[in-house]
Amino acid sequence: MNDNGENGQKKSSRRPSQERTAQRDPERTRAAILEAATREFAENGMGGARVDGIAERAGTNKRMLYHYFGDKEQLYLRVLEEAYVGIRTAERALHIGDRSPEEGIGELALFTWRYFLQHPEFLSLLGTENLHRARWLRQSVRLKELHSHLIGELSDVLERGKKQGVFVETADPLHVYLTIASLGYFYLSNQYTLSTIFGRDLIEPTHLNAWERHIVHVTLASIKG
Amino acid sequence: MNDNGENGQKKSSRRPSQERTAQRDPERTRAAILEAATREFAENGMGGARVDGIAERAGTNKRMLYHYFGDKEQLYLRVLEEAYVGIRTAERALHIGDRSPEEGIGELALFTWRYFLQHPEFLSLLGTENLHRARWLRQSVRLKELHSHLIGELSDVLERGKKQGVFVETADPLHVYLTIASLGYFYLSNQYTLSTIFGRDLIEPTHLNAWERHIVHVTLASIKG
DNA sequence: CCATCAAGTAACTGTTTAGTTACCGACTTG
DNA sequence: CAAGTCGGTAACTAAACAGTTACTTGATGG
Numbered sequence: 226m227n228d229n230g231e232n233g234q235k236k237s238s239r240r241p242s243q244e245r246t247a248q249r250d251p252e253r254t255r256a257a258i259l260e261a262a263t264r265e266f267a268e269n270g271m272g273g274a275r276v277d278g279i280a281e282r283a284g285t286n287k288r289m290l291y292h293y294f295g296d297k298e299q300l301y302l303r304v305l306e307e308a309y310v311g312i313r314t315a316e317r318a319l320h321i322g323d324r325s326p327e328e329g330i331g332e333l334a335l336f337t338w339r340y341f342l343q344h345p346e347f348l349s350l351l352g353t354e355n356l357h358r359a360r361w362l363r364q365s366v367r368l369k370e371l372h373s374h375l376i377g378e379l380s381d382v383l384e385r386g387k388k389q390g391v392f393v394e395t396a397d398p399l400h401v402y403l404t405i406a407s408l409g410y411f412y413l414s415n416q417y418t419l420s421t422i423f424g425r426d427l428i429e430p431t432h433l434n435a436w437e438r439h440i441v442h443v444t445l446a447s448i449k450g
Numbered sequence: 451m452n453d454n455g456e457n458g459q460k461k462s463s464r465r466p467s468q469e470r471t472a473q474r475d476p477e478r479t480r481a482a483i484l485e486a487a488t489r490e491f492a493e494n495g496m497g498g499a500r501v502d503g504i505a506e507r508a509g510t511n512k513r514m515l516y517h518y519f520g521d522k523e524q525l526y527l528r529v530l531e532e533a534y535v536g537i538r539t540a541e542r543a544l545h546i547g548d549r550s551p552e553e554g555i556g557e558l559a560l561f562t563w564r565y566f567l568q569h570p571e572f573l574s575l576l577g578t579e580n581l582h583r584a585r586w587l588r589q590s591v592r593l594k595e596l597h598s599h600l601i602g603e604l605s606d607v608l609e610r611g612k613k614q615g616v617f618v619e620t621a622d623p624l625h626v627y628l629t630i631a632s633l634g635y636f637y638l639s640n641q642y643t644l645s646t647i648f649g650r651d652l653i654e655p656t657h658l659n660a661w662e663r664h665i666v667h668v669t670l671a672s673i674k675g
Numbered sequence: 676c677c678a679t680c681a682a683g684t685a686a687c688t689g690t691t692t693a694g695t696t697a698c699c700g701a702c703t704t705g
Numbered sequence: 706c707a708a709g710t711c712g713g714t715a716a717c718t719a720a721a722c723a724g725t726t727a728c729t730t731g732a733t734g735g
Contacts, residue, residue: 404664517713
């Protein structure tokens with residue numbers, strides 16, 4: 226298997242790196258398990274996910290999975306944490322405070338919708354976690370502080386809009402965020418039953434674009450003064 | 451389903467009565483299994499639900515479950531069908547066309563929110579079914595026709611509102627329904643993760659009432675002309 | 676150059692699970 | 706009342722499952 230034509234270089238001052246460690250690479254194995262687990266949990270939920278399935282997807286075996294992550298539940302929690310870190314990090318990079326209040330809210334709505342669209346596994350993990358009443362999320366120490374920033378930034382934007390008279394005084398940051406997230410989450414996560422019962426393929430680009438515009442419109446219409 | 455409410459009365463003048471049939475009552479056993487299955491599937495999803503768990507909740511055993519419903523998957527589909535029939539039946543009884551267009555839409559929004567609030571198992575089943583990409587719902591013959599009525603009625607109300615000049619011309623019946631359902635579904639089905647990450651108990655009556663008003667407000671604000 | 680330790684494999688274990696079979700007992704009917 | 710049917714019970718089976726153990730391989734450093 227090792228037809229790597231490179232010299233077997235040893236004793237370099239640096240850690241054995243990429244090309245050499247095609248066979249043995251703890252970092253990569255670990256990352257592969259995490260990614261495989263994300264897909265397995267997203268596709269099958271906590272009850273339906275199979276440890277063997279994750280190991281196979283990751284191109285390794287159960288022994289490594291238990292070695293790096295303890296057990297199925299701890300692995301699941303890591304997957305969930307990573308998913309939250311992913312969206313909140315990307316969100317922060319938006320800097321919605323740098324624009325006009327209306328543009329800022331519009332940008333947040335657009336970003337959220339597109340992030341949901343590109344990360345169906347995130348929506349799925351949220352659904353699974355809520356089915357279990359946030360049983361694992363509640364145990365997470367890392368995630369609580371991750372979210373105060375979002376509400377804080379959103380709150381600033383709304384305040385500015387209120388002072389400028391473009392937003393109503395009753396506009397609430399949590400309500401605004403929940404509105405944006407609701408409209409994106411439901412449409413995408415329930416697209417399968419909705420498409421079936423209403424006989425319209427919701428994932429078609431035309432409908433997708435119409436709903437994107439709808440989200441921005443509804444969000445702004447609900448707070449405009 | 452079987453509208454024969456009482457137990458099967460025979461041509462004999464003396465009917466097998468309550469105390470007699472405490473031991474044997476096919477209708478009740480069947481109904482008990484269906485209700486137990488609804489709870490088990492809602493709480494644990496398809497992958498997490500246990501056939502033994504359903505039998506135990508129903509106060510019977512697996513043999514009866516397989517006798518009446520075939521297997522786990524068919525039982526699940528029956529549960530899902532009944533859940534849809536439940537909401538669509540109650541919805542129909544609203545007769546939103548009997549009021550002014552604005553009141554009609556407002557009533558639909560209120561009804562949907564309150565139904566979701568009182569039937570968390572329905573939301574949970576939807577989530578499970580969508581996790582599996584409507585794999586079982588797609589097989590259902592009964593459910594397709596159930597939903598054309600909703601869109602039809604909603605469409606009439608919107609048309610009337612447009613003619614009266616209270617709704618914008620671009621208002622779309624599916625979008626209106628999706629807006630209402632989105633805002634209710636996300637808030638309730640994701641209440642556990644949301645309450646955790648935002649540190650606010652969303653199920654508290656104060657917040658519940660605020661969100662109810664918000665849904666009606668947002669829905670109408672998005673279509674008012 | 677060999678002792679050591681970490682990465683990795685694969686077979687195994689005890690338990691849980693969906694689904695089945697053998698049987699029971701009450702009621703109906705010919 | 707014999708025979709059959711239907712509602713119901715409980716023990717069983719084969720497969721799947723999460724988690725473990727015994728082992729191999731290969732790099733490193735004394």
